[in-house]
Amino acid sequence: MRIDLTGRRALVSGSSQGIGQAIATELARAGASVVVNGRDQDRTERAAEAIAREVPSAELLPVAADLASADGAEALRERAGELDILVNNLGIFGAKPVLEIEDDEWRRYFEVNVLSAVRLIRMYLPGMTERGFGRVMNIASDSAVVTPLEMVHYGVTKTALLAVTRGFAKAAAGTGVTVNSVMAGPTHTPGVEEFVGELVGEELPWDEAQRQFMREHRPYSLIQRLIEPTEIGNMVVYLSSEQASATTGGAVRVDGGYVDSILP
Numbered sequence: 001m002r003i004d005l006t007g008r009r010a011l012v013s014g015s016s017q018g019i020g021q022a023i024a025t026e027l028a029r030a031g032a033s034v035v036v037n038g039r040d041q042d043r044t045e046r047a048a049e050a051i052a053r054e055v056p057s058a059e060l061l062p063v064a065a066d067l068a069s070a071d072g073a074e075a076l077r078e079r080a081g082e083l084d085i086l087v088n089n090l091g092i093f094g095a096k097p098v099l100e101i102e103d104d105e106w107r108r109y110f111e112v113n114v115l116s117a118v119r120l121i122r123m124y125l126p127g128m129t130e131r132g133f134g135r136v137m138n139i140a141s142d143s144a145v146v147t148p149l150e151m152v153h154y155g156v157t158k159t160a161l162l163a164v165t166r167g168f169a170k171a172a173a174g175t176g177v178t179v180n181s182v183m184a185g186p187t188h189t190p191g192v193e194e195f196v197g198e199l200v201g202e203e204l205p206w207d208e209a210q211r212q213f214m215r216e217h218r219p220y221s222l223i224q225r226l227i228e229p230t231e232i233g234n235m236v237v238y239l240s241s242e243q244a245s246a247t248t249g250g251a252v253r254v255d256g257g258y259v260d261s262i263l264p
């Protein structure tokens with residue numbers, strides 16, 4: 001299978017670092033022109049430069065916009081124009097005892113992790129269905145199906161994204177547009193590397209620290225290592241392709257087998 005996204009225009013929300021940046025890189029490598037996004041113009045431009053170093057042929061448009069608000073989404077649309085591929089990657093997470101999560105924080109998680117995706121889908125789906133092609137992907141998590149006690153609010157938003165995906169896939173039925181969730185598992189991002197260091201000790205070499213972290217804290221992982229962000233990018237590239245035309249309304253796992261279940 002050869003995937004060629006030349007001529008396709010993509011947006012990856014929250015792509016100035018981490019998984020989003022890796023997704024943007026892999027989409028660019030497959031030939032798509034990519035809108036790179038974060039809240040800060042400098043950081044967003046630096047991410048685009050890093051992608052261009054890896055993929056010299058990349059066509060990139062860095063657009064700083066805060067997608068937690070409707071105004072931010074509108075500002076992004078003005079700069080980005082129409083899209084063929086929309087990747088709702090933006091997501092925040094952080095540990096907090098569930099009894100201490102106040103209304104405002106529940107609302108903030110819902111705004112950033114769910115409504116940001118809903119708004120962009122509402123904006124871009126009509127154009128995609130009219131043109132008869134489109135790919136929408138929402139980056140969910142293992143936490144969508146196994147609610148983490150240390151961040152219930154986060155898990156709830158990721159569960160909601162699976163339903164958002166199913167609902168909009170139904171709205172796009174028969175149009176040539178697909179809408180899917182990608183369930184990422186524990187992934188090797190700078191934030192997670194720091195977290196591993198805190199749990200198993202900063203002094204251990206990375207490979208050993210990772211092995212110990214997986215053995216002690218993620219024993220259900222079938223790959224017994226963190227997922228590399230590029231591996232999530234590869235799945236997004238596949239789902240963005242013409243070849244993935246019969247996959248819609250579902251949740252595809254890139255979790256290293258972490259969720260101990262046959263179905264997502």
Ligand SMILES: NC(=O)c1ccc[n+]([C@@H]2O[C@H](COP(=O)([O-])OP(=O)(O)OC[C@H]3O[C@@H](n4cnc5c(N)ncnc54)[C@H](OP(=O)(O)O)[C@@H]3O)[C@@H](O)[C@H]2O)c1
Binds near residue numbers: 067186191
């Ligand atoms: N890391 C994991 O192990 C893991 C596992 C499963 C699922 N996931 C999911 O994968 C996605 C990416 O995770 P990550 O770990 O790569 O995240 P991350 O490293 O924290 O990066 C988040 C990105 O979003 C941007 N951002 C934050 N708030 C924004 C806003 N309001 N508007 C626009 N951009 C914003 C950040 O840039 P600025 O701060 O400069 O705005 C940054 O580029 C999330 O949906 C997460 O839930 C992650």
